[in-house]
Amino acid sequence: GLTNATPTDALTLTTTGTSATAAELNGLDDKTSVVVDATSVTTITGTATETIEAINSDSSGGLTLSDVMVKLDVTDDNNDLSGVDWTNISTIDELDFSGVGTHGIDQNLITQFDSITGSNGSDTLTGSNSADTFDFSTTTLTAIESIAMLDGDDTATLNFSQITNLDGGIGTDTADIASGIDVSIASQSLGNSAFTSIENIDISGAITDGANTFDITQANIDAWTDGVSSGNINLRISSADNTSNNIKLVGDTDDDGTGGNAPVTDRTSFVDGTTYTWDADTTITFTIV
Numbered sequence: 118g119l120t121n122a123t124p125t126d127a128l129t130l131t132t133t134g135t136s137a138t139a140a141e142l143n144g145l146d147d148k149t150s151v152v153v154d155a156t157s158v159t160t161i162t163g164t165a166t167e168t169i170e171a172i173n174s175d176s177s178g179g180l181t182l183s184d185v186m187v188k189l190d191v192t193d194d195n196n197d198l199s200g201v202d203w204t205n206i207s208t209i210d211e212l213d214f215s216g217v218g219t220h221g222i223d224q225n226l227i228t229q230f231d232s233i234t235g236s237n238g239s240d241t242l243t244g245s246n247s248a249d250t251f252d253f254s255t256t257t258l259t260a261i262e263s264i265a266m267l268d269g270d271d272t273a274t275l276n277f278s279q280i281t282n283l284d285g286g287i288g289t290d291t292a293d294i295a296s297g298i299d300v301s302i303a304s305q306s307l308g309n310s311a312f313t314s315i316e317n318i319d320i321s322g323a324i325t326d327g328a329n330t331f332d333i334t335q336a337n338i339d340a341w342t343d344g345v346s347s348g349n350i351n352l353r354i355s356s357a358d359n360t361s362n363n364i365k366l367v368g369d370t371d372d373d374g375t376g377g378n379a380p381v382t383d384r385t386s387f388v389d390g391t392t393y394t395w396d397a398d399t400t401i402t403f404t405i406v
Contacts, residue, residue, distance in 0.1 A: 119148045121147070122148035122149065123151060124146075124148070125150055125193060125314055126148065126150060127150050127151050127247070128148060128151060129149075129154075130145050130148065130149055130151070130359065132145075132154065132155055132157045133152070134157060134158065134188075135157060135158060135160060136159070136160035136162070137155070137160075137161060137162075137166070137194050138162050138163050138167070139162065139163030139168045139170065139171040139190075140163055140167050140170040142155055142158065142174075142182075143171055143174070146171075146174050146179040146180050152178055152180065152181055153179065153181065154181050155175075155181060155182050155183075156181055157183070158182060158183060159183050159185070159186050159187040159188075160188045160190070160264070161186070161190070161191075163191070163192060164196065164246070165193055165196030165197055165198050165221075166196075169198065169203075172201050172202065172203070173200075173201065174205065175205050175206070176300040182205070182284050183205065184205060184206055184207045184208075184267070185206075185207060185211070186209040186305060187209075187210050187211065188209070188213060188227050189209055189211070189212050189213070190213045190215055191212070191215065191216060192215045192216055192217040194218045195216070196214070196216060196218075196219075196221065197220070197222055198223075198226060199221045199223040199226070199245060201223075201226065203229055205235050206258040206376075208229060208230075209229045209230050209231075210230070210232070211230065211231065211232050212226075212229075212233045213234045214234065214235050214236050214240055215236055216242070217235075217236045217238030217239060217361075218238070218239070218240070219241045219242075219243050220235075220240060220241065220243065220247075222243065222244065222251075222332050223244070223249070224250050224251055224252075227251050231256065232258075233259070234259045234260055235259065235261045235262070236260065237328045240262055240267060241262060241263045241265055242261060242264040242265070243262075243265045243267060244265065244267050245267035245268075245269070246267050246269060246270060247268070248270045249266055249272075250272045251266070251271070251273040251275075252274045253273065254274045254275065254295035254296070258275075261275070263282040263284060264282070264285070265284045265286060266284065266285050266290055268280065268292065269287075269288045271286070271290045271291070272290070272291040272391040274293040274295050275292070275293075275294070276294065276295050280281070282310050282312070282313060283311065283312050283315065284313040284314055285312070285315045286314055289316050289317070290314060290315050290316055290317070291315070291344055292312055292360075292386075293320070294319065294320045294322070294323045295322070295323070296322035296323065297323070309336055309337055309340035310340070313340070314343070315342065315350070316342065316351060317353065318341075318351070318352050318353070319350045320351055320352070320353065320354055320358070321358075321406050322355070323328050323358075329362060330364060330365040331364045332367050333350075333352075333364070333365070333366055334367045335396070335399050336368075337353070338350050338399050339399055346397055347398035348398070348399060349392070349401065350401045350402070352401055352402070352403055352404070353403075353404045353406060354406075355406060356406065359386045359387055360386055361386065362406060364387070366393055366395075366401065388403065388405075389403060389404060390402070390403070
């Protein structure tokens with residue numbers, strides 16, 4: 118048996134099963150000085166700390182894991198996976214959080230997974246206090262209630278249906294709507310809670326069909342920026358979408374940015390670099406590309 122084996126013993130160990138706990142893998146690593154062949158394992162379950170140790174051991178030469186993983190299941194509440202070195206793992210189909218609460222991630226983690234699934238409770242993906250670029254455009258998020266990007270000038274690429282709230286935190290933060298998303302239809306269900314502390318919204322790659330407008334209200338701007346009663350959103354749109362059939366500022370009637378109290382009826386397009394105003398401290402500035 119391996120009961121008395123130590124890290125200095127030159128034992129050749131090979132797994133045969135397709136699933137293992139991270140603790141089991143780390144235990145094998147501690148029993149030999151030879152690299153453990155764990156390439157049969159494609160599903161790993163464990164706490165964030167145990168999982169990080171196992172995957173980082175693959176990078177440092179203690180374990181050899183499969184470069185294509187089926188699933189990671191992180192079991193502890195309020196965990197942090199931002200310390201994982203993904204160098205030797207090309208793809209992981211599914212990341213599950215069995216534990217509830219906040220789940221720390223980094224921008225390199227997102228590209229590893231086809232899907233990220235939260236628990237039955239409330240789950241928040243959190244970034245770092247540096248500038249992060251999160252691309253969720255090819256990752257399916259399920260039961261993830263919010264994304265908190267914390268400090269730094271951050272960008273998140275996503276579609277409207279993926280989250281309840283995107284919180285930019287401190288810094289100048291951008292919500293980039295993924296290419297190919299029908300922004301006009303999606304916006305019909307986009308409420309005040311969609312964004313918090315977001316300064317820039319980029320829909321220049323999204324699809325608009327002219328039949329459903331992307332409606333933006335004063336209450337939207339207030340909620341998406343400071344969450345109180347003021348703020349400015351910089352909206353980036355394509356020149357093809359620069360018509361009132363696609364984008365409408367509800368409650369602003371004036372082309373000159375002086376504000377108004379009724380839905381737009383006469384504006385046919387927007388002017389690049391122009392700021393439109395509902396009141397003295399609620400504005401939107403257009404960039405047209």
